Amino acid sequence: MMVGLLIAGLPRAVSTLVLSAALLCSASLRADEAPWLPVSQVMSELARNPDFVEALYQRLGRNPKAGGILGPDEIKRLREMILGKDFEGLDRFPGLTVRGMGRSVRLAGAMLDRSGDDGPPPGSATVEAAVDEELGIPAAGTPPAPDAYLRPLGFGLESGDRVDPALAERYADGLRLAELLNRLSLNAPDGRPRHRVALDGRTLDTPRALMEALARDGHDVEVRDSRYFANFGDLIYHGRDVLTPFWIDTRLPIPGTDRTLLVPVSHSQHELVVRGRVVNADLSFYFGIDGRAVFRPSVTRDQAWVMGRVAHRYRGEEAMEVIRLAGVIVRAYDAIKRRHPELPFGGYYALGVCNDVNAMIELRMRGETTLFPLTLDPQFFTDEGEVGWLAEGLPLDSRWWSATDPRRILGSIPVDDLATLPLSSLREDLEKVRAASESGHSLRSGAGDFALLGAVVAGLLAAGLWSVRLWFVRRR
Template sequence: MSILLALFGCRSDAPYVVPEEPMPANTVMLSQMMRELSATPGFTDAMLVQLDKNGKKGPALMTPALVKRLRELILGKDWQGLDRFPGWTMRSINPTVRVAGRVVAKDQSVTDLAARHPGTPVGSKSTKSAVTTDQVKDYVDLGDYSLEKAEIVSLDAPSKLPGFTTDGLVSELGAGVVRGDGENATLAPMHAESQRLADLLNRLSLNGLDDSVPVTVTVEGHSAKRPQELVKALMTTGHTVVVADARYFANFGHFHYRGRDVMMPFWVDSQIRVPGTRRPLLVPVSHAEYEWEVRGPKVNANVSWYFGIDGKAEFRTMDTQDQPWVLGRHAHEYRDADAVEVTRLVGKMTIAYMHQHLERPELPFGGYYPLGVCQDGVAAIERKMTGNDTLFPNTADGALFDDPRDAEINELIKAIPKDREGGAPEPARIFGSLPATNFDSITIPGFAADLKLVHTAWQDGSLERTPSWIRRVTLKIVGVAALGMLAGIVVWRRRRNR
């Protein structure tokens, strides 16, 4: 029996209870909000509809299986499970994404999108003389700029674009719940300049798209036709430019409840055992992006770049206020020639993703997940710049990156580790993805304590992995066989004694 108990991994560990501390001020966990609101008629369904919409830093697609699981936790009042939702491995998440992709691919809006932007054979150019603005506007924001119009844009005069507004960013769900974040007091006042810079960096990136008509940007007599040329021109004219590789905890909900922030991370099983327990280390999915801080005599702006759940790989403004628990860390900062090089690679990454969109418009969610998530592009460039990649998870299917026009980007994407098949990620990538190196600054209840235990085990060489599904199945088969053998021996001995 001792052998059988060992085979089945039986142990009298008490169930793990998610702690309620530490918590940032004016913050509640999702479970607390749902305890109070789950009985409100229609609220759970309204919240799930909101979660199914595209969000700025959404860590995963709300697939039918995930929606079903979330509804089960709420209706079953499993608040502990809700605080670690979903807690699946990447191997478990992958099939749900594929199923969702097949469902969405049948959606009329996706069919219409593919009809508007018919694909071309991989590696070939469009049969038209040039890709049109209409073809790219679903995937990259260009502001008032056009692919068909050649123009010279000067940054010497202030931007005439409107200032920051929460219109379209913040919505009332009722019952005291708001979705969406307000303004960042430091960055929002620069919105007009930041929006102009983001639009122009996107437009300059697409100067290299097939036969598009080029746009030129000037600043104090220096001109640029590529993103990296603009960064170099800004530096030449007395501007400081810092490009940061930034990491955050992904905010899955962006909810606020009765004036308080709602903590809602999206948890993934790292397949690492928390020392002293049989629990796996569950980690909140992180968000990664490149951020440009420009300060100088003509331009003062902050913009970011990442491939988002909205299907866009583009430069964006970053004016909203993150909730405190999201934290934030610059894994790397690039200046001078390195800042120019990162900008060049990001521009080429933008074109590579645009080629994917034009060639594969039938991909649901704009290709988010099969073409990667926010981490993939950042990790690929990080590896080129530093020799290491420290992000998890990466989901891009390297086989899709085969357009010869994007040979450099294809190789970068293929070089980074992939988590689509559910392999156990390296601890360096787990810890590298975190938005903090000081674990005590992490305010997600229970997570810092687990991190400290795992990090110590990693450093002293005692780190253990949780059993793989193959091992678990094997142990069950062996256990069943052993039980059968034991039963056979008992029956045989009884008959013999008679």
């Protein structure tokens, strides 16, 4: 979520490693307990290599692009900790609040501007001429190779994703279907020109119309609201996955301790699964760190530590409504980005993180959302009708007065049973918070402190006004 694309080559290798080191917190994990490694162990081993240390020294903190979307304060702290071999300190870095992340994004964006960065590419243009095309599925294309998305970084490191063989067999159809849904999403709700898909003598000009036609032809269509731990590093060290979540301070007190709850940032997406005699495809829908809210073909396999849970399943009319709304969101984000090309990182954070668009869909379908964190700024959505209303209705964590709801934090955790979480300290903290929440115990986040301060100020103001009134009465 909070990670930008980094420069290629050796500096990119170092930057990716450094950034990943920033994404591990206090939950410890012994190497013999899981098929993955904690970043602290990887860093401690690599720091013994003088070539790595020199490359790190040359890169870290000297180029604003090296830290992705990390602010200068976090880059400075990270540099001091790594060069000082304070690997234990890395285990609680960065631990930012949601508002702290926002500050880092703004500062990182300003540094990119000063460095002469050209900024993100402009958003997709809406349809300017009527286009009619066939479905084009089954689509031509060979499955990606197992290592197609892996990059060797040196020092025993690889970065990227492994290809899932089953998804790879359906990738060509998934890519074609995603392209069609994204193009149809850009059609204006009224007027022309329009992009249209021809299917068995019918012309279809919305994502919902296309999927309804496939369903009528016997295709099975399901949409899954899925949650995972966000994987920002995508690192592999000597063949073993590296644990690289981004830990965030929720400001919720953990009962029986003097600590606040830190959790790995979640990733959410709505997954479209289509099976039938013509189309067999797997897609996902979310707003990514690439600054795009679009349908995407699924082809890679997640690292095991990201877990995975389906919060809601939609079929029939409900599935079609989710697809319709996703298309409306694609068009709304395209329009906003064209109005605001100045937003750094493609609008990431200002227009939300991956969770925000999925929270809109959950709010529409379920009447509430169970996702955390949510960061969008509603001012950018005021001209976007339905999407604007949904944006305004979200419980936004970027507002200073927002109180964190434990139910949304627990709802974002990608397991049905907390006992299955691989990180014991996280599991224990979440169980304490859940027990307190279910018992009706008030868990007040930092926002509650603002409420208390407001009450105190209001009381003092009232007392002051009463004193002034008495003074005037006595003067009469």
